[in-house]
Amino acid sequence: MFFRVVTFALAVIVMSSSGIADPSYKKVETLLSTSRTNQGQAIAYPTQTPARVSSVIVTLEPGESTARHRHQVPLFAYILQGELRVNYEGHDTKKYKAGDALIEARDIWHQGTNTGSTPVRILAVFMGADGVKGTIVAK
Structure with a gap:
């Protein structure tokens, strides 16, 4: 459902x-109508086929952070609940709250942290292709 x-x-x-x-x-x-990511990059879709759209809900507890990572496909994100601070390497830090929508930066390393007192829940929709990873985690 x-x-x-x-x-x-x-x-x-x-x-x-x-x-x-x-x-x-x-x-x-x-919620959002744009041709650019949150870092000003033009949105570009993978050229591989077949296309694949995948969606997940990410939950971070208060004080919890994501791994340092980057995305190689367009990613629509919607903050369902809570507050999130994202540090982008070589770029500004962004703060998001419930109700915010964005197209995430592509190929820029970043890390998000729940800065609120309640869990943060993020709907993430990856617009990729078969065989293309949506998220690359730093080693």
Whole structure:
């Protein structure tokens, strides 16, 4: 059931941000419409086929951090709950809170930390291709 809700929500996002949402819908809220990542990079999709879209919910407890990592495919993220600080190597630190949507930086090492007093939950949607890892963790 949750997967169906997420799939429908993503379809509405795509339709509304591209101007093809049915005008009869009573409520359509655009979460994000952009051609750039949160670091100003142009969004570029992998050229390998077949395409693969994968979604996960990442949960970090208060004070918990992700591993240092980078993404090699476009990644839509939506902060469902909590607060998150992300340090991008060679770039600014960004802070996100519940309700924020973004396209994550591509091929830039970064690490996120839950800076709040409650768990942070992040919906992450990877737009990749078969055989292409969405996340590369530093060794």
